[in-house]
Amino acid sequence: MEGESLKTGEGSRERAQFLQTLRDQLARGTPANLAHPLPALEGKPPAVVYAVGADDLIATFTSAATELGVLVRPVSRSAIGEVLDEALELAGVGPVAVTNEPETAGLPELLRSRGREVLGADADPQAVAAACLGITGAVAGIARSGTVIVDSGRSGSRLVSLLPPVHLAFLNTPAIVADQGTFLRALDTASLPSNLVLITGPSRSGDIELVLTVGVHGPGKLMVALLV
Amino acid sequence: MKTKYRRKVALFVTCVVDALSPKTGVAVVRTLRRRGIQVVFPQDQGCCGQPAWNAGFAQEAALVARPTLLALKRALDQGAEAVVCPAGSCATMCRVFWPEMFEVAGLHAEAALARRVGASVLEYSELVEGLPIVPLVPDGRRVALHKSCHMLRELGLEGQAAFLAQRAGCRLVEWPGDDRCCGFGGTFSVKLPELSVAMADEKLRELDENPPDLILGCDTSCLVQLSARSQARGRPLAAVHLAEVLDRAELAAEREGRDG
Amino acid sequence: MADFTLERASLRERTTTALADVALRGNLRRATDRFAHMRAAGLSQLANPEALRATARALRGRTLARLPDLLDQFADQLIARGAHVHWASDEESAREYVAEVARGHGVRKVVKSKSMASEEIALNHHLEGLGIEVIETDLGEWIIQLARETPSHILAPAIHKNRRQIAEVLSRVAGGDLSEIPSELTAFARQKLRGEFLDADMGISGVNFGVAASGSLVLVTNEGNGRLVTSMPKVHVAVMGMERLVADFAELDVMLALLARSATGQALSVYTSIITGPRRPGEADGPDELHVVILDNGRSSVLGTEFQEILHCIRCGACLNVCPVYRQVGGHAYGWVYSGPIGAVLTPLLVRSQAAKELSGASSLCGACWKACPVGIPLQDLLLALRRRDSTKKWSEQAAWRLWAWLWSSPSGFRWSLSLIRALAQLGPKAPLYRFPALSRWSRGRGVPAVPAKGFRDWWRENR
Helix, strand or coil: CCCECCCCCCCCHHHHHHHHHHHHHHHCCCCCCCCCCCCCCCCCCCCCCECCCCCCHHHHHHHHHHHCCCEEEEECHHHHHHHHHHHHHHHCCCCEEECCCHHHCCHHHHHHHCCCCEECCCCCHHHHHHCCEEEEECCEEECCCCEEEEEHHHHCCCCCCCCCCEEEEEEEHHHEECCHHHHHHCCCHHHCCCEEEEECCCCEECCCCCCCEECCCCCCEEEEEEEC | CCCCCCEEEEECCCHHHHHHCHHHHHHHHHHHHHCCEEEECCCCCCCCCHHHHHHCCHHHHHHHHHHHHHHHHHHHHCCCCEEEECCHHHHHHHHHHHHHHHHHCCCHHHHHHHHHHHHCEEEHHHHHCCCCCCCCCCCCCEEEECCCHHHHHHCCCCHHHHHHHHHCCCEECCCCCCCCCCCCCCCHHHHCHHHHHHHHHHHHHCCCCCCCCEEEECCHHHHHHHHHHHHHCCCCCCEEEHHHHHHHHHHHHHHHHHHC | CCCCCCCCCCHHHHHHHHHCCHHHHHHHHHHHHHHHHHHHHHHCCECCHHHHHHHHHHHHHHHHHCHHHHHHHHHHHHHHCCCEEEEECCHHHHHHHHHHHHHHCCCCEEEECCCHHHHHCCHHHHHHHCCCEEEECCHHHHHHHHCCCCCCCCCCCCCCCCHHHHHHHHHHHHCCCCCCCHHHHHHHHHHHHHHHHHHCCEEEECCCEEECCCCEEEEEECCCHHHHHCCCCCEEEEEEECCCEECCHHHHHHHHHHHHHHHHCCCCCCEEEEECCCCCCCCCCCCCEEEEEEECCCCHHHCCCCCHHHHHCCCCCHHHHHCHHHHHHCCHHHCCCCCHHHHHHHHHHHCCCHHHHHHHHCCCCCCHHHHHCCCCCCHHHHHHHHHHHHHCCCHHHHHHHHHHHHHHCCHHHHHHHHHHHHHHHCCCCCCHHHHCHHHHHHHCCCCCCCCCCCCHHHHHHHHC
16 A cells, blocks of 8 residues: 555546545535525635734734734844843753754854854754754744744754744844735745744643643744844 | 504414413514504414424424415515514524425425515514614613524524613623523423533523523523523523513503503 | 444433533533633634635635545645655545554654544554554643543543643653643643654644645644654654645635634634645755545545535634533533534534434534634534434334324414313323423423413404
């Protein structure tokens, strides 16, 4: 039992049988619901409209993220050391994992100058898990939900933003869009990375009596540096 | 006393009201007459079929609903502008489910009829909200208003009953679970009786600390479920239909008018 | 099916058992009130939630109507990105494929993130039978796995347990007493499971949405275990119900705008992952192999029928949180993987047993589920249709309704029988009338209403 793949070639017999069953069923004609008729929709679904405007993207992003417990810090390129120091203070002692993205350029040197061991995105998982802080760039941000988006192709890593207890993401403010629809609908299906993750706040769970706890498996602390 | 009626409406009194609370039907007629409405009562009406429909017996439901459908149709053909129904779930049955019920039962001509007739069926508070104001003596009692599921969700009727009750001088009390199901649900109430009772209990418990003078609603099935359970748990509460509250307040004004 | 109670006790027995559990009912009341409140807050962020729900309903309908073509496209895209696709027509096929993949890689340990489809096919049990250790990593799922229980809620599987009960379960694993404080229990879970992630050979996840246009898998999670399960082990197996497709990212936008808001009130869940193929050259982590198991297991039998709309479900759990029945009895009373209103409809469609047929009766048809559903599924219509489907088998009930219809399908029969009931009722509460089984069940918890001696027509005659 191989399953279909590039090796086995497309259009297996299993697929044909599976889909034929579906086609045969649908061909019977789904009865209409007379009490609550199913509406029809032609063309692209209309854009989702939100109750409140998001004209000032940076302000909207900052307020949405802050409400979720994210630490948002506007910073100019020349002053990233300050944000770095705050993150290091928050994270405590230990190595720091950093990805190699445009937004994180120059950080490894700054970290080493502060006496920190620096791990690249290609460090092995055990090492990344032992880091106290993971630093990445962000390919985009979503203002309304305070979301930062990490691209595995660009960052080279899924784990740097996931294993350490603190995640610091550097986001260029021009990369902030108003809402998720703006981001999602613009995605080019032909050039998607293998892993794109929309991160909205620190890791959380309500599984114990619905009491909110953070840092369940992912980072319990998320910091976003807004590069102006 | 000869009254000049400006409009005519047919009454679909429903089997529940007829069997368990005919005084509700009486109150409906009197309150409508005071508002200048002539009420006609199609004699051949019976049940809307809902009990069997909800239990999954569409054929039986359609057979029972058919005479009611035809009786209401005749009334509409003879000049009634609408049908008024003092039970939210029955009004829902006619308006929302009748076409499907008759189709499923293979009665296609009746289904077509039902689309027209069903659309003309108005629930009581829905009709009265838009009618002229009538003199009344304010009720003054504290009432807990129960929002029956079918009329609330299927017909979208929410504010009308509260508006009318408050205008009649009732003081509506806070009831956190006022829009939660009372637990009747037709045969559900006897197939899963413990669960049905538990659902009623949760609503009634919310009224224990500061009991109202009565429970108010627009659907006799819900009112019977709540009052019967309140009795059995030792904290009896009367559950009264909106029409009866309006009628009582308006009757008091009529008496005052005569005596005064 | 060993752990589920569907076949072991009747619906009435399961509900009365649940009703006797006062602690459970308190937990349920608090939890469902919280969820419902959060949902309302989340939806208020949308300008027109009702319009969006209608759009979502239409989109799901359109996609289901095109499901075969979209699955075709989805699979082509997956294969082009280097993933493997298995078409599982039934649960055996799905289980066997996953077992094959595990065997082929010498898998000893599997970490799992939440997947109701995998519970539906009893995948864990099958793999454990082959000597493979399977560890649930979603906090709630891990707790009930350790407690050897089944989930009681789609979103919060351990909602029926309070902190003391959870501390007891986790203390056994810790080999010592843990405090009851949720944050400390969570910290223990994080540390304990972290070791498992690092150690595991295979990760198994569910799929919230498959995007046909790109072959992407979308995972909607909050804890981070979903990301770890799909990033760390060398092999990632995703089990997807075949109906969980969206055509493209525009459709995904609509679904995501509603999903987290309907479930927990969040604008987006903490982690929305869009996975397109396995790891690429130059990436430091990610699975070398990605396998997607597309599961039918009875879903196709629902297509082309009046029940098709149940396949629109996006598993948000909102219907559970507003259901007045669920509120009283919780998820276990529904007897199977899926509980609440969605379970009452889906179970009888996927499980062909007598016991499953009872589930359509676990509802008072109040319609609250329909109003809460982000994709507008008229669950009350589907429950009614199920009752119609199964009613003809109940011959004694059918006989009763036939008699009722015979009496009430003529105006004279209606009037005559009401007169008879009135006359019998006047004999008092001890009358034979009240010994009817239905009436005796009514009266056990409620007084029998008095039937007035005169009906409406009597008044009308004097007052027309």
